[in-house]
Amino acid sequence: MKLTDQYKAAKYKFQGNGPRSIDTLKEALNSIQEDRFADLYGKGEIIEEFEKKFAVILGKESAVFMPSGTMAQQIALRIYADDKNNKKIAYHPLSHLELHEQDAIKILHGLETVLLGEPNRLFTIKDLMSVEENVGTLLIELPQREIGGYLPALNELEEIIEYARSKNMYTHLDGARLFESLPYYEKSPAEIAAYFDSVYISFYKGMGAVAGAVLAGKKDFIDKAKIWKRRHGGDLISLYPYIIAANYYYEKRKGVMSKFHEEAIELAKYFNDLPAVCTTPEIPMTNMFHVHADFSSDQLEKIVSKIFSEFDVSIAGGIKKIDEKTSKFEISIGEEFSKIPKELLKQVFGRLNEYIKVRS
Amino acid sequence: MKLTDQYKAAKYKFQGNGPRSIDTLKEALNSIQEDRFADLYGKGEIIEEFEKKFAVILGKESAVFMPSGTMAQQIALRIYADDKNNKKIAYHPLSHLELHEQDAIKILHGLETVLLGEPNRLFTIKDLMSVEENVGTLLIELPQREIGGYLPALNELEEIIEYARSKNMYTHLDGARLFESLPYYEKSPAEIAAYFDSVYISFYKGMGAVAGAVLAGKKDFIDKAKIWKRRHGGDLISLYPYIIAANYYYEKRKGVMSKFHEEAIELAKYFNDLPAVCTTPEIPMTNMFHVHADFSSDQLEKIVSKIFSEFDVSIAGGIKKIDEKTSKFEISIGEEFSKIPKELLKQVFGRLNEYIKVRS
Numbered sequence: 001m002k003l004t005d006q007y008k009a010a011k012y013k014f015q016g017n018g019p020r021s022i023d024t025l026k027e028a029l030n031s032i033q034e035d036r037f038a039d040l041y042g043k044g045e046i047i048e049e050f051e052k053k054f055a056v057i058l059g060k061e062s063a064v065f066m067p068s069g070t071m072a073q074q075i076a077l078r079i080y081a082d083d084k085n086n087k088k089i090a091y092h093p094l095s096h097l098e099l100h101e102q103d104a105i106k107i108l109h110g111l112e113t114v115l116l117g118e119p120n121r122l123f124t125i126k127d128l129m130s131v132e133e134n135v136g137t138l139l140i141e142l143p144q145r146e147i148g149g150y151l152p153a154l155n156e157l158e159e160i161i162e163y164a165r166s167k168n169m170y171t172h173l174d175g176a177r178l179f180e181s182l183p184y185y186e187k188s189p190a191e192i193a194a195y196f197d198s199v200y201i202s203f204y205k206g207m208g209a210v211a212g213a214v215l216a217g218k219k220d221f222i223d224k225a226k227i228w229k230r231r232h233g234g235d236l237i238s239l240y241p242y243i244i245a246a247n248y249y250y251e252k253r254k255g256v257m258s259k260f261h262e263e264a265i266e267l268a269k270y271f272n273d274l275p276a277v278c279t280t281p282e283i284p285m286t287n288m289f290h291v292h293a294d295f296s297s298d299q300l301e302k303i304v305s306k307i308f309s310e311f312d313v314s315i316a317g318g319i320k321k322i323d324e325k326t327s328k329f330e331i332s333i334g335e336e337f338s339k340i341p342k343e344l345l346k347q348v349f350g351r352l353n354e355y356i357k358v359r360s
Numbered sequence: 361m362k363l364t365d366q367y368k369a370a371k372y373k374f375q376g377n378g379p380r381s382i383d384t385l386k387e388a389l390n391s392i393q394e395d396r397f398a399d400l401y402g403k404g405e406i407i408e409e410f411e412k413k414f415a416v417i418l419g420k421e422s423a424v425f426m427p428s429g430t431m432a433q434q435i436a437l438r439i440y441a442d443d444k445n446n447k448k449i450a451y452h453p454l455s456h457l458e459l460h461e462q463d464a465i466k467i468l469h470g471l472e473t474v475l476l477g478e479p480n481r482l483f484t485i486k487d488l489m490s491v492e493e494n495v496g497t498l499l500i501e502l503p504q505r506e507i508g509g510y511l512p513a514l515n516e517l518e519e520i521i522e523y524a525r526s527k528n529m530y531t532h533l534d535g536a537r538l539f540e541s542l543p544y545y546e547k548s549p550a551e552i553a554a555y556f557d558s559v560y561i562s563f564y565k566g567m568g569a570v571a572g573a574v575l576a577g578k579k580d581f582i583d584k585a586k587i588w589k590r591r592h593g594g595d596l597i598s599l600y601p602y603i604i605a606a607n608y609y610y611e612k613r614k615g616v617m618s619k620f621h622e623e624a625i626e627l628a629k630y631f632n633d634l635p636a637v638c639t640t641p642e643i644p645m646t647n648m649f650h651v652h653a654d655f656s657s658d659q660l661e662k663i664v665s666k667i668f669s670e671f672d673v674s675i676a677g678g679i680k681k682i683d684e685k686t687s688k689f690e691i692s693i694g695e696e697f698s699k700i701p702k703e704l705l706k707q708v709f710g711r712l713n714e715y716i717k718v719r720s
Contacts (some may be wrong), residue, residue, distance in 0.1 A: 008397065019397055019398075020397065020398035020400065020597075020598060021395050021396060021397050021398055022389065022392065022395060022396050022398065022406075022600055022604065023395045024398070025389065025600075025601055026389055026390075029382065029385065029386055029389065030386075032382065035381050035382060035383045036381060036382050037368065037379060037380065037381050038379075038380035038381055038382060038384070038570075040380065046382075066593070067427055067593065067594065067596055068593040068594070068595075068596050069593075070590070070593035070595070071592065071593025071594075072593070074593065100590075101590060101591060101593075102587050102588075102590045102591045103591075104590070104591035104592070104593075107591065108468065108469075108591050108592070109468075204597055204598075210398075210597075210598050210600075210601065211596040211597050211598050211599075212596075227462050228462075230430070230460075230461060230462045230464070231461060231462045231463075231464035231467065231468050232431065232464070232468070232592050232593055232594075233426070233427065233428040233429075233430035233431025233432070233434065233461075233464075233592055233594060234427065234428070234431075234592075234593060234594070235428075235430070236427055236428050236571040236572075237380070237564055237570075237571050238380060238564075238570050238571050239571075240382055240385070240570075241385055241570065241601030241602070242601070244382065
């Protein structure tokens with residue numbers, strides 16, 4: 001059985017809010033008793049109330065709901081590039097825009113990217129200061145997902161933002177996991193977003209809604225973003241299926257991010273106690289981390305599958321090959337983790353320890 | 361009360377499938393008893409089965425579900441432009457791409473448009489033959505919505521397509537209302553789509569689903585379209601809310617388009633019997649038509665509002681000013697029309713006749 005299918009089938013799961021299924025939407029929709037009029041091309045109570053609510057939560061003048069972060073962030077960067085007449089965007093080498101968007105920022109919008117620092121760590125102010133090009137916009141992702149969810153210290157973030165402002169750059173926050181970052185910073189979303197000219201947030205990571213994003217910033221910026229949303233084909237006649245779910249799961253899960261963070265720390269410790277295994281970060285800064293193992297992806301998949309067969313526990317929904325001898329997987333703590341009995345967790349790691357010793 | 365609010369409030373409505381509301385989605389979702397796994401970035405049974413089904417319905421090798429027609433059509437035209445290294449796209453002056461997409465085809469994709477014929481009529485083969493530019497792709501909208509829903513005769517369509525092919529143009533069908541056109545042609549969707557290299561269809565016009573579109577064509581074309589869907593930000597983690605509704609309402613309403621067409625003919629006749637009023641087309645070719653009146657939009661709105669107050673009937677959800685003395689509105693027949701008792705319909709037009717005579 002494939003690891004993705006094991007995840008769906010397993011009674012217990014290390015990560016996530018459970019398999020994505022249509023009941024997620026049914027639960028949200030059925031929470032609304034009365035019938036409500038649909039939003040129509042960005043107008044109507046459902047979408048306007050939601051956008052106002054998140055403008056306030058994020059401490060910005062205005063906000064717009066977008067079908068995806070891919071759309072929201074390209075639009076933000078394009079507006080800034082046009083405004084400054086400067087096509088140069090700086091971000092981390094493993095930014096979502098660099099890895100997962102089919103080079104849209106370059107091919108669709110004609111922008112140019114400047115990669116900051118090394119792929120395996122956060123970029124620093126030194127990396128930014130060493131850039132020779134005249135950068136128009138700086139994008140910072142909090143946390144940096146592709147390296148396991150690292151967050152810069154708040155004073156480091158402040159330094160970077162201050163430098164970027166001194167160089168007349170726009171600053172945009174890729175806050176796909178902003179709410180997941182708040183327990184570490186002990187700040188409100190608005191306090192973190194205040195460092196940036198604009199912020200994008202997502203609703204289907206820790207929140208576990210269906211899809212969708214919010215982009216927030218100054219009023220004239222959001223007015224322009226709505227025009228670009230139409231251009232991208234994102235101004236659907238009705239977006240209420242995503243908005244209702246986003247609102248429902250935001251209210252349901254906004255209070256549990258600290259718990260998810262603590263559980264990530266607990267689980268990472270278990271992994272770090274194993275031989276030939278370590279996590280990045282060693283102590284998770286959010287609800288997520290990466291588990292690195294000195295095994296080939298085939299070897300690691302076999303071990304994970306044996307645990308599934310023996311304990312009905314899914315450790316990983318997929319494994320990524322790093323090289324012939326090492327591999328990794330990602331954990332994002334959601335509602336599933338706390339369903340695992342503590343005794344079972346100990347048994348699983350006891351058995352993992354045995355398997356790893358045999359193979360090491 | 362605004363006309364849009366009258367439409368929502370009125371017991372009887374000339375047009376549409378009723379106010380768009382969240383119950384539309386609830387009805388579709390609740391038709392699925394068991395839980396089903398969500399689609400994930402274009403993969404999974406829900407989306408793949410649906411795409412295969414519509415590839416067959418449209419007689420094409422492959423199909424992809426898109427969040428919107430705006431996205432689907434820009435993508436189709438961009439693929440053809442890149443393939444031919446020819447940025448020139450020809451279409452009707454009132455194409456959706458020209459009027460309602462914030463010039464995305466030009467600003468986002470850098471394509472150039474050639475407008476065929478006059479705004480107030482279908483373009484003909486003569487219009488196409490008189491184009492001096494070397495056009496790469498021809499887009500035809502069936503029916504031409506902005507002039508009331510005209511359709512070319514099938515032999516005229518054949519001539520146009522034959523000429524376009526002889527000039528090595530790609531041909532794309534804007535089939536936003538393709539299913540609404542089939543009773544007139546007495547053809548299957550695949551038979552009409554067969555004239556074209558690719559076709560886009562919509563699910564929230566006559567079908568009355570929530571949102572969404574399908575783009576269909578050759579396999580390599582659709583493979584490219586999926587990459588562009590990602591670039592546009594349309595490859596959402598899950599599109600099932602729209603897909604489930606599209607499938608449900610397609611099955612519910614695919615058989616009623618002939619009835620809607622006949623009812624449009626019936627209602628248009630009522631309007632054409634009024635003084636100072638005519639419809640385009642005079643005899644509707646689909647479920648839609650436009651009603652033109654020799655009144656200012658203010659005058660016409662007052663008449664429509666009086667009918668609402670008196671009979672609890674919404675004639676129009678909005679009125680468009682043409683000039684100081686003339687105005688128009690659009691009728692698209694849906695499930696609401698047949699709910700109006702015939703006797704009431706006669707009374708409404710009797711009263712309209714009185715109002716118009718007084719003012720003429």
